[in-house]
Amino acid sequence: MNSIVGHKSQIENIRKTLEAKMMPHAFLFTGPEGIGKKSVALEILKSFTCVKTKGSTIGYCETCAGCVKFEGSSHPDLFFIQPDGTQIKIPQIRELQSKLIYHPLEANQKMVLIDDAHKMNEEAANALLKTLEEPPEFTHFILISAMPHRLLPTIRSRCRQIAFSPLKDEDVAKYLIKNCALEEKKASHIARLAGGSIGNAISFDPAFVSGVLERFTAVSNKSSTADILELSETWGKEDTDKTRFILDFLSVLHRDMMMYLITGKKTDLVNEEAVKGASFRSVERIDKNLDEIFAARASLEFNSNKQLMFENLLFTLTS
């Protein structure tokens, strides 16, 4: 379990379940995106494919035929379902069902991992429900979802739910230092922005992060129309993930300004640079700016003209 960051109590809970031979027919792993739910699920799958441990605990040998096939994604008793486009569709569930009628070929159990389970469309969900209601022998399911409220309640009630929490900033920072070769200061800065998600953290390019701060600070200080138009054009060309990041970054920056104005303390700020921004803004002003940023963030999915969105936003934020 070396590769897993955090989630100690959840993993301990699962380990005890396996050691007591009480593996449920279906687990449902819930919690925000990018925090490692799937990594934990894969550890369980691998533990079941290892011919030495056979799912008797969380652990595996790395060398047996089962472990080698797991790593080569060629184990015949493992089944992975994920959205085909934006949805998990009925043919995917039907195909799965047709394979679950046979005994496992090499492992003691067949293991099914359904990622983004809330993306099952209605037909697919109803089909899966039938399988969960009369689970085939020698088969376990792990459903993963960041939005479990979108699952059929009847599916949820058939699963043992394990809730995963966002990681601590220190855990995310440690991961970044170890796996992304970031220096400590940069790693903790990015970790604080990532909101407990390694997925978020590794998608942040440190140069991009500091670029966003620099450019916003520059237009705030000078507030020239030409600069704002130019920056809106640049940011308007970024992909949706980066656009979302820019907006989240601006909201964190404004929250920091607010915190600093209210508490006068720098210690809990994500960006110490917020102190400068706070020096020429009032609490009411920052509050209004935050509303504008949240509105832009909420409209992002439907907003085809990002350049115009940034123009409106930046003129408001810097006026």
Ligand SMILES: [Zn+2]
């Ligand atoms: Zn093994």
